[in-house]
Amino acid sequence: MHRVYNFSAGPAVLPEEVLKEAADEMLDYRGCGMSVMEMSHRSKVYDTIIKEAEADLRTLLGIPDNYTVLFLQGGASTQFAMIPMNFMKNRKAGYIVTGQWAKKAFAEAKIFGEAVELASSADRTFSYIPDCSDLPITEDMDYVYICENNTIYGTKFKTLPNTKGKDLIADVSSCFLSEPVDVTKYAMLYAGAQKNVGPAGVTICIIRSDLITEDVLPGTPTMLRYKIHADNGSMYNTPPAYGIYICGKVFKWLLKTGGLEKRREINEKKAKILYDFLDQSELFKGTVEPASRSLMNVPFITGDADLDAKFISESKAAGFENLKGHRTVGGMRASIYNAMPIEGVEALVDFMKKFEANNR
Numbered sequence: 343m344h345r346v347y348n349f350s351a352g353p354a355v356l357p358e359e360v361l362k363e364a365a366d367e368m369l370d371y372r373g374c375g376m377s378v379m380e381m382s383h384r385s386k387v388y389d390t391i392i393k394e395a396e397a398d399l400r401t402l403l404g405i406p407d408n409y410t411v412l413f414l415q416g417g418a419s420t421q422f423a424m425i426p427m428n429f430m431k432n433r434k435a436g437y438i439v440t441g442q443w444a445k446k447a448f449a450e451a452k453i454f455g456e457a458v459e460l461a462s463s464a465d466r467t468f469s470y471i472p473d474c475s476d477l478p479i480t481e482d483m484d485y486v487y488i489c490e491n492n493t494i495y496g497t498k499f500k501t502l503p504n505t506k507g508k509d510l511i512a513d514v515s516s517c518f519l520s521e522p523v524d525v526t527k528y529a530m531l532y533a534g535a536q537k538n539v540g541p542a543g544v545t546i547c548i549i550r551s552d553l554i555t556e557d558v559l560p561g562t563p564t565m566l567r568y569k570i571h572a573d574n575g576s577m578y579n580t581p582p583a584y585g586i587y588i589c590g591k592v593f594k595w596l597l598k599t600g601g602l603e604k605r606r607e608i609n610e611k612k613a614k615i616l617y618d619f620l621d622q623s624e625l626f627k628g629t630v631e632p633a634s635r636s637l638m639n640v641p642f643i644t645g646d647a648d649l650d651a652k653f654i655s656e657s658k659a660a661g662f663e664n665l666k667g668h669r670t671v672g673g674m675r676a677s678i679y680n681a682m683p684i685e686g687v688e689a690l691v692d693f694m695k696k697f698e699a700n701n702r
């Protein structure tokens with residue numbers, strides 16, 4: 343068997359242990375004589391799988407009882423519309439634009455009402471998180487929206503914005519379960535699973551339950567109402583059953599390996615290895631302002647497009663996959679999610695050192 347170091351931004355690396363366990367259970371899930379992929383989502387066996395997944399997620403994140411957990415479909419991108427359809431009661435909301443995903447959510451919200459740009463870091467190609475201590479938030483705004491970790495640009499909010507009492511909604515797709523969070527600071531947080539948690543096709547939404555009501559914008563389709571999914575335990579229709587099963591295994595792996603405090607410690611250590619190298623390198627440089635650096639996505643450049651291309655091709659040949667930066671920004675990006683072992687980051691830095699010595 344051959345496994346590479348996979349630095350993909352998503353779908354991304356998953357814990358080997360989880361993949362092996364899923365492989366062992368592929369043909370016969372615990373004596374059922376069928377795969378989880380083949381079983382009814384209404385079966386007792388599957389009911390246990392989804393309930394355990396939710397319970398383990400609640401334990402991991404310390405989700406309070408007054409928050410609802412939903413396993414939905416449609417990717418994070420569907421949330422860009424569901425959020426205004428369900429929560430933009432005054433048809434006005436504030437958006438902080440810190441990258442492509444925030445920009446897309448902002449554009450989508452404009453379909454439904456007045457989406458106001460509260461702050462932006464577009465002036466320096468999204469290489470930092472703007473000061474969000476005193477934003478022009480008005481009384482009539484329904485919520486304040488952020489993308490907490492910017493997958494493409496490699497920035498992360500180190501402190502949450504001052505929302506002046508307004509509900510905070512956060513896209514945490516690429517930092518979900520990378521460190522502990524205080525769920526009570528959010529009205530809603532959500533993540534597409536394929537960055538840090540599981541296979542594509544599952545979106546996890548954690549929503550303060552009092553916000554989930556019948557009172558949605560006129561014309562909101564049934565499938566895009568949170569209430570329908572909440573009332574039916576994420577089983578209004580067929581859920582992304584196999585994906586949820588894998589997410590459940592990842593939750594168990596995180597619990598078993600010390601939970602989110604331990605995970606933060608490991609993630610900080612991993613990111614430091616890479617950032618420390620970038621800070622002293624004469625060839626490579628990080629593109630993000632140090633105070634805004636993500637622990638999960640680390641973009642870097644040489645400053646020479648040909649040399650970048652050479653690095654990407656040589657690193658691939660050496661077993662480091664998916665280091666090419668996002669198609670809209672170029673350069674390189676190493677995504678070092680939970681399942682990337684520390685050895686993978688060490689090996690990458692060793693490779694970068696050699697590349698630097700050979701290309702002075």
Ligand SMILES: *Cc1c(COP(=O)(O)O)cnc(C)c1O
Pocket residue numbers: 352416417418419420443489491492493513514515516534537
């Ligand atoms: C990948 C990503 C998305 C888009 O996710 P889809 O599941 O493809 O819709 C949205 N937000 C963030 C932060 C992402 O990293």
